[in-house]
Amino acid sequence: MNPASGGPCQGIRNSIPALQELGVTTEVVCLDPTDAAFLGSDAFKITALGPVKTPYGYTAALKPWLEQHLGDYDYAIIHGLWLYTSYGTYRTWKQLKGAGKPVPKFFVMPHGMLDPYFQKAPERRFKALRNRVFWQLLEKHVVNGVDGVLFTCEQELLLARTTFSGYHPKAELNVGYGIQEPPQKTTIHQQAFLEQCPQAAAQPYWLFLSRVHQKKGVDLLIQAYRSHYKQNPQIPILVIAGPGMDTAYGNGLRKLAEGLPIYFPGMLQGDAKWGALYGADWFILPSHQENFGIAVVEALACHTPVAISKPVNIWREISDARAGMVFADDLEGVTSGLEHLLVMEDRLKQEYAHNARELYQTRYRVAEAAAYLKQVLQQHE
Structure with missing residues (x-):
């Protein structure tokens, strides 16, 4: 549940308060260390059973906890695959069920981890091989054995069918996804952002806000930006x-951005994050794979139009609503996408910004997503 680990943790944090409003009490069990700094800052119960001892995330503490508590719940959801939380939880659930013990209805939510990208990306050859082995030995039994697989959007559901042989879940359920209403825009948000990125104080800016990782295509964004900056130094910064600038990839991005008005304020949270989203001319995400894109929807909710690549799985919804621009996830596509932003008339940009907020309100509000999730789970009792 470390906030720096990406979208699934934030998605859980978004949905639990909305489920609480519907009378659903949720407990999160994770394998983070029991002394993790972020524990205790959430308004819901998190039980940490870590630290783990291997890259697979094994801990002997999970099985006895499940044996003692799993029957207390009506529904259980595994978030993510490929770690011990997945097969370890499924195996214990199956054992309890076989012994006639009370067990909840059981689902898995892969959060894009069944996307074929992860098996095809050249830099993931070893991990792709590992996943094929894990699929045959472990994860295939989880996916096919639980009561259903939950997806955040239709594109994720369709892609999951193409990745591994032997994929035969009992039910495929597109439950959608949503985020909480952002706070109303105030000068406090702007000031918090500018404290971390003062360079944006007096000029327009484009914003990439996500985990800094090769999958996100940030290198393509910088290269495309450089080509336009050479022709027009007056473009937005x-x-x-x-998070992730302290990695080898992050250090490479700094070198790639040398001599350009590109700034790296690090991970933005709270008021600073909302200030960045509200103030941006465009939110840009040239990702090679994005299951949903919580930050994309946060930008929509802040009236900020988005420019995203097609591997962001909600690109069709955004394109159909005219809430943003869509481009290919290669250098030519990103370069062309930035060019469209530069030549766009203010009137059209304002239309995109209006449509961005409309799309959030009609499709991605967390209250509606939580209500639908509850309805779908209850239908499978």
Whole structure:
């Protein structure tokens, strides 16, 4: 549940308060260390059973906890695959069920981890091989053995069918996804952002806000930005915000951005994050794979139009609503996408911004997503 680990943790944090409003009490069990700094800052119960001892995330504490508590719940959801939380939880649930013990209805929510990208990306050859082995030995039994697989959007559901042989879940359920209403825009948000990125104080900026990782295509964004900056130094500055700048990939991005008005304020949270989203001319995400894109929807909710690549799985919804621009996830596509932003008339940009907020309100509000999730789960009792 470390906030720096990406979208699934934030998605859980978004949905639990909305489920609480519907009378659903949720407990999160994770394998983070029991002394993790972020524990205790959430308004719902998190039980940490870590630390784990291997890259697979094994801990002997999970099985006895499940044996003692799993029967207390009506529904259980595994978030993510490929770690011990997945097969370890499924195996214990199956054992309890076989012994005639009370067990909840059981689902898995892969959060894009069944996307074929992860098996095809050249830099993931070893991990792809590992996943094929894990699929045959473990995860295939989880996916096919639980009561259903939950997806955040239709594109994720369709892609999951193409990745591994032997994929035969009992039910495929597109439950959607949503985020909480952002706070009303105030000068406090702007000031908090500018404290971390003062360069954006007096000029327009484009914003990348996500985990800094090769999958996100940030290198393509910088290269495309450089080509336009050479022709027009008056273009908006580029803010690249997110955790991961202390990695080899992050250090490479700094070198790639040398001599350009590109700034790296690090991970933005709270008021600073909302200030960045509200103030951006465009939110840009050239990702090679994005199951849903919580930050994309947060930008929509802040009246900020988005420019995203097609591997962001909600690209069709955004394109159909005219809430943003869509481009290919290669250098030519990103370069062309930025060019469209530069030549766009203010009137059209304002239309995109209006449509962005409309799309959020009609499709991605967390209250509606939580209500639908509850309805779908209850239908499978």
